[in-house]
Every structure is written in C-alpha cells, then in structure tokens.
Amino acid sequence: MPDQRSRFDDLLRRLGEITDLRRISGLLSWDHETKMPPLGAPARAEQSATLARLTHELGTSAELGALLDELRDLEESSDHDSFEASVIRVARRDYEKERRIPGELRAEMSRAASLGYRAWLEARAAGDFEILRPNLDRRIALVHEYVACHEPFDDPYDVLLDDHEPGMRTADVAAVFARLKDELVPLVAGIGEPVDASCLYGDFPAEHLRQFSLAVLTCWGMDDRAWRLDDTVHPFAVGLSGSDIRITSHFDGESLIGLLSCLHEFGHGLYEHQIDERYSRTPLHDGASSGFHESQSRLWENIVGRGLSTWRFFYPRLQVAFPQQLEDVPLDVFHRALNRVAPGVSRMDADEVTYPLHIVLRFELERAMLAGDVTPADLPEAFAAKLREYLGVEPAGVVDGVLQDVHWSDSNFGYFPTYALGNVISVQLWERLIRDVPDLEQEFELGNFAPLREWLREHVHRWGRALTPPELLERAVGGPLDAEPYLAYLRSKVAALESS
C-alpha cells in the first residue's frame, strides 16, 4: 500500500508539528512558573494565546481530518498495538475532540490561564482572595462555554473529566470517592494522638536540601544531561521531550517537605522519560491519563519515598547531610514521622490517609461550581466548611485555605480527581510489582531502584497513550480500577502506626 504509506508519513509530519507546538507551550508554562520576570506576564499571556490558537488550527485542519479518514484502511489492517494503528487511533480521538472547540475559545482559555496564574500569585502574596476572584469568574464562564461545545452529555463534569481521564465518567469517580469517603472519614476521626514529626522541621537550608534531593533522584535514575530541577511556588513536572524533563520543587528552608515534592515530580518525569522513543513527535508521547501520571508520582513519593527499605539506604546519607538536625534521630523515629497521619489544612503536605479527602472535597466543589450552587465569591467559606466537615480542621486564612492550590486559577476543572485515582492505581501496580519482583525492597535497601524503573517502563511507561487507561491497567495488573487494595493499604498504614 504505497499510497497509504505516504499518507501515513504526511500524517506523521502534521502530528509532529502539533506535538512541537504543544511542547513549546510546555516551555512557556515552565518558564512562566520558574523564570519569567513578573512584568512579563501580559505579553506572555498573548504569546500563549497565539500559540494555543495556532495549535488548534493545525489540530483541526480539514486536511488532517481527510487524512485520518483516508487512513482508516491502514488502521484496520494493522495490529491494534502497532505504531500505525495506535497513532491513527489516538490522533483521530484528539482531532474529533478538538474540532468541537472554536479556536478563539482555546486562545481565550490559554490567556485566562496565564493571567489567572499571575493573579493567584498576587492573591497569595497579599492574602486576599478578592484579587483572584474576577479571574475565577472569568474561568468559570469559559468552562461553561467549553462544556457547551460538547453537548449532549450525561453530566457536564464528564466533559472536563474526559480531558484528563479519557473515557471515565463522573458517576464512576463519584462511586469510588463515596467508597473512600465512607471508609476514610471515620478512620481519620478515630486516629489518636499523631506521632511526633518534629524531626522533619527545623533548619534545612534550601540549597543543602536541593543537593540531597538531587542525590536521591540521581540514584533513582535522573540524569542531568536530560533532566533539570528548578524552584517554583507550586511544584510540577513537564516533559519538553523524552530527553528534556523539567521537574520543580519548593524548598522552604524550614522543613524536609521540598524533598517529598521532588520525589513526587520525579515519578511524573520518569514516566515521560521512559515512553517509547519511537512515539516522539506523535500524540502517543504522553501519559495514558492524568490518573496514570499521578499513579507514578504517588508511587515514587509515597510507596517508595516513605518506605522503610528506601530509607534504610538513604537515611544514613541524610544524617550526614544534616547532622545537627538528624544525628540523634533514629531511623525508626524518622520513618514514623514521614508516615505520620494527622488531619491538616494543606493538600500538598497531607499524609497518605487524609490526602484523598482533600481531593474529594475539591471534586465536590468543582461540581458545585459547575452547577452554579457555589460561586467564586462563596468559595473561601465553602472550602473551609468542607475542611471542617471531612477533616475537622480550620484554615487560618485564605492562603492556607482556598488559595493553597494553583489549579483553579491556571487550569480547567477536572484534574483534581485524578490525584486520588492515581493513588488507587499506584497501589494496584505496587501489589503486582512485588509479586513480579519479590526482592524489590531488598534491592531498595542496597540503593538499587533499577528493577522498579524497568518494571514500570515495561508495563506502563513505554506504552505512552497507545493504550487507553483501562487497557493499560488490565495489561499491567490483570484487572479493572479497584479502590480496595488502596483502602487496605491505608488501613494497614494506620494500624502500623498505632501498634508501634
């Protein structure tokens, strides 16, 4: 089929350009959040909007649509997992979704995100939610416009969720979250006196902690020929190609928390880094879903990064790096501190057990905002009320409350739930992993994380977006999404703390 071949090459050329623009857009965001001087924001908002409009134009061109039609034969005659079938399938899905959105709306959403981020920084600095509020009003108006492009739907939130967790329905998420809430609200309420975690706080100079974090990440597989670590307010990771991975953290100088966010972002970065190189410059070169992406960050941050075998290897090194703070703190005290369970106001600093409740409350608020039951003006109090109800805690002010997360200011709704889905998936993967690689944790004790990295590459990362999230999960663990292993893991975590 020589004709099909040259059409497929034409498709790859077009997809290559679209992918390039998406990567460039990633660079703009990375720069915005790590390097850009603040007065650069208005021009940057225009630049982002122009890029979004052009990306949209390329991604919705009639020529691309015609090519995808003409390539149906090639897709159908190729194996489902083949490069050709996967590229055509995923490109068609993207094309059909993107065709629904007017280019001007894409540009406007991008401009609003850019300005919203800046307003969020200012609102936080001033401790004044009102600085952000008009941006949120604008964003919600845009969300409504965006959702309206997708009629008909069962639930308007389905539209937003689908951008992050393709194919998943709001009702599915609500069912999983109901299960989590039923189990975790009483579990959290019944937790006794939290363990002492004071060893994690104190004088941890930012530059020293960065060096130590880099040492851990290097041992895990980060390589500065292809990765960087920078400072930001709200940590994130972005892959500008499989060999240009940017992770960010925030070292506050007063705690070890910045280290944990490095471990989290490493998980995201490694995913991008280990996608099949052949997928570069195609829409396959990305995570299967946000939930899968979060499963990787949560796995490295929580299951590995708070694990005893990991710290058997790293803790003596941490003590050498911070002798004054840790010399007299035994490993088990440090390890228990790292796994402390105690309700708090902050999602980012939350322990593993209370974390999902932070997500549930955000999911509920997003749905309420979408339904018009909560307006941005109501948000600070609605946010505080949910914290009281689910976690029994009260934020000191808006900075610790509704302004703690960047997401509502700079991105669409629908992302938050994927954090908790990521937790669920991470434990399903972990259970499979320790069956497949029984001596995994012994290797951690020796500082060898390659077997974990390789398992993840083989069973998750390399696939990129070639498989749907349910397909990928089925192949990796042999079953569908299931919250029970995760709940069992959390229960045993609480029990371990109580018995020790």
Next chain:
Amino acid sequence: MPDQRSRFDDLLRRLGEITDLRRISGLLSWDHETKMPPLGAPARAEQSATLARLTHELGTSAELGALLDELRDLEESSDHDSFEASVIRVARRDYEKERRIPGELRAEMSRAASLGYRAWLEARAAGDFEILRPNLDRRIALVHEYVACHEPFDDPYDVLLDDHEPGMRTADVAAVFARLKDELVPLVAGIGEPVDASCLYGDFPAEHLRQFSLAVLTCWGMDDRAWRLDDTVHPFAVGLSGSDIRITSHFDGESLIGLLSCLHEFGHGLYEHQIDERYSRTPLHDGASSGFHESQSRLWENIVGRGLSTWRFFYPRLQVAFPQQLEDVPLDVFHRALNRVAPGVSRMDADEVTYPLHIVLRFELERAMLAGDVTPADLPEAFAAKLREYLGVEPAGVVDGVLQDVHWSDSNFGYFPTYALGNVISVQLWERLIRDVPDLEQEFELGNFAPLREWLREHVHRWGRALTPPELLERAVGGPLDAEPYLAYLRSKVAALESS
C-alpha cells in the same frame, strides 16, 4: 475612513501573532543557551524549525499581502512618523523580504542553527574543530540557497548584511573598514609595553561578581520585575517583551571580565526595554538595526563602563566587594587596567582599540567563505593567519581561535560587521550627548545614570524600528555615519595611556 480603520486593526492582529511567535522563538533560544539539558537538543531543533515555518507562513500569507496593499492609502495619508504609517511601512518591508524565502528553507536554517549551536559547544569542549565543520558546511550551503532567493544583487554579501543593517551595502562597510584598518593596524603595531592589568585577574568568585554586577546594573536601571541575568557560554541579550528582558553573562571565577559583558548586554536590554510601549506586538518593537543595537551595548560597556567618572562612583564599592584583590589597588591603576590596550587573540576580551580589527578579519573571512575562496576546512588556518597579520598574535588552538565565537555555528553571516558599526555610532552618539547634557559625567560620579538613560530613550530607543538607521542617526546626531569621531576617540585613548 472606517474601512481603513478596521483593515488596520486586522493588520495589527496579524502582526501581533507574528510578533508573538518571534518572541517565543526568542524564548526557545534563550532556554537553549541557558537552561536546556543537552540531550534536549534534537527535539528542540525540531521545535524551532516548526516555529520558524509557521512564523514564515503567517508572515508571507496572501491575506497579509492584500491587506498591506489595501492600506497604501492610509499609509500615504498619514504622517511619516505616525504609528499607522510606520507600522504599515515596516510590515511591508518585512513582508516583501520574507516572501522571497521558501518556508522549508526557513525551517531548515532554524534547525541547522539549533544543531550548530550544540556542535559548537561540543567542538569547544573537545577542542576539535572537526566536530563543528560538517555543520558549517551545511550552513554555508544554506547561506548560498538563501542568498540565491534575493537575485539580482550587486554583491551576494549585501543580502546577508541587509538582514542586520537594513539598506546598507557591502561596499559602504568595506569603505569604513578600510579606513579603520589603515589607521588601526599601524596604531596597534606602534603601541609600547601594555599597562599592567593584573588587578582584573585573580580570585573573583562567580557568585560574588554576579552580585556586584547586579548592583551596578540596578543602579543603571535594571529592575528584577522586568529583567533577569543568567549564565551562558556566549553572552547575549534577548527581549521577550519590553518588560521581559533577559541578559546573560559568563562569570569565570578568575577575572572581572564577566562584569564587562554584563554591562554590554545591559545596553542591548535597555534598548528593548525603552522602545515605545505602543509598538508592542508590532514589527516596530525591535532595534533599528544590529549596528544601532551594538552602539548601545558598546556605549554602556566601553564609554560608560570603562569611564573614569563611572568608576569614581563604583570603584570604592568594588573594593568593598573584593577587599583581598583590590583593597591596595588605587582607582587610577584599576582604571588604566580596564582601558589597557594590547593585541590578543580573543574578540570578546579585546580592548577598544584592537577590537575593530577582530571584526574586520571576520568580515573578510565571511566574504571569502561566501565567494568559496575559503572553505570551512580552511577556516582554522585562515583565521589564525589574519590574527597574525592584523594583530601580530597567534591563537594557542582552535578554542582560542576559530571556535571562540558562536556566530558562524548558530546564525547567518552578516552580523559581525555590525559590532564595529556599533562602535562608530556609539561615539557619534556620545559626542552629541555630552553637548546636550554637559554635566553627564558629573552625574555618573554621583551614581546617577538617569540623564543618560533618558537621552537615549528620547533620541534612540523609543523609535524602535519606526525610523531607518540613517534616519535615526540623522535625527539623533544631525549627520550620517562617520568613522572619524571614533578614530579620534581611539587615538586619544592610546595617547592618554602613553602619557600617563
């Protein structure tokens, strides 16, 4: 003319998009040379190429051409200096130039520049010109293709020069350079024992020098809400908007040289920063020419940055910053060291008197390469031969010789001459300045550089590209390009050193 008005708005919208993409391209280069992990290079080359192709597409669209035609009436009925006439005039010039170039060639040039930069870094690290040579072969082939798009022309080099110094002819440059060479080769040969400049070398820790440099630049008008300073191998400046100015330097830890390159890049940055804000997102928001841009960097670096009144203010502060190195060095010894004249192999570190000869030799080599008289394979020896002939010096190897500059690897030919044109212009501006603002240097002694900044804003910067370089020069100094003030300035510099 309501119809003309809406057409002009449409023009502004289109030019806004093109400007956005050019700025984004500036961000890609800045990132490439300051932050990007090395293995990101191949993907970045593709991203740059895609961006170049799209920029070209927007900049050559038939719709843009039709608009520019339809707007002739508005242009002709508006005052020459008006916003409308200036935008239409400059946009038409850009459009007509860009139409000559196939988009694929633009993409290819961009890709080659991206890869060339990386090869140059590698060639320098390995001290091996052969690593770069194939890239230069490729670049020269592309230069020939590019030049061929512009037939007919008097001299193929005119095509390249016009990209940097609009309207200027190779013959004009050659005449100015012949005058410089005639005067300077014997002047340099006749210089006696150079003054002692050892106080500029020694233990100057990079971080301390960066802090001191920032203090100087802040006093000069840099403001970290709109500017950044980063490290790179080959210093440069780029404006990502009038309020997002990125300058770079290289602090080697062993000398004060990095400070001088900060002062140089500040001059470029200030130019971008002080262009009329109304010109944002139009092609007017850029320097009038590379020569004018270099006139600003040379003025701040040399005339101000090596001036005695400047250092009457800053030197006591420099001594406080580096007491061990400078406490016992009197101001006049430091000032003479800073103004030392001595032939050397390096352009970047060259004194003001020998500097133009470094440029003349590069201009001659570029013309010879374009004519095929010198091939990239011949270049290391041809470069060394010119250094011997004009300056009586011999590079120790290729890193100090032909590989010292980034330009041939990452940009088109035609830029180098503008450095020396910048020197010429800078002295013309300075002579006018001290007539207009007689107490300028007394203000420098008090640390007040605002009068200089304001004169430059009013007479040069704010105009952006609205005036051609000869128009701008005529208005600023009342006459055409003239090398004589510059030569007189250099002669008096040599005389001052000899008499002291």
